[in-house]
């Protein structure tokens with residue numbers, strides 16, 4: 083599946099009171115920026131998530147993690163830290179700020195696009211369709227479909243990383 087911009091925070095989309103993701107569950111006192119900073123600073127810049135087999139450098143998590151403990155410890159993570167990887171590298175302050183700013187910017191764009199799609203559906207009644215993606219310099223189409231059963235919308239752009247699953 084194509085990589086999409088993540089929308090990891092609670093956003094009230096068009097006043098619907100929808101909570102997106104589970105990011106905020108235990109962190110109600112923290113701002114989105116603080117949560118993101120904490121999350122990103124705690125992992126190696128090459129980390130791709132343990133759902134994958136290897137990191138961006140092609141190093142197998144199996145080869146570097148500590149399996150003597152459960153849950154496994156990873157050299158890529160500050161929490162659950164263990165094992166050994168000579169390439170582990172945590173983000174600098176500058177990296178961190180750049181990445182957090184980028185994610186927040188992408189989230190704003192994504193929320194705007196969600197509103198655009200929902201308005202389009204409300205106006206046209208088309209439950210499957212596409213609109214021009216806000217990344218218009220790339221001439222992307224934001225293709226969407228709305229689930230009959232609960233009205234949730236999923237969408238992804240034909241050219242950029244814009245997209246979400248409700």
Ligand SMILES: [Zn+2]
Pocket residue numbers: 215216217220222223239240241242243244
């Ligand atoms: Zn796009």
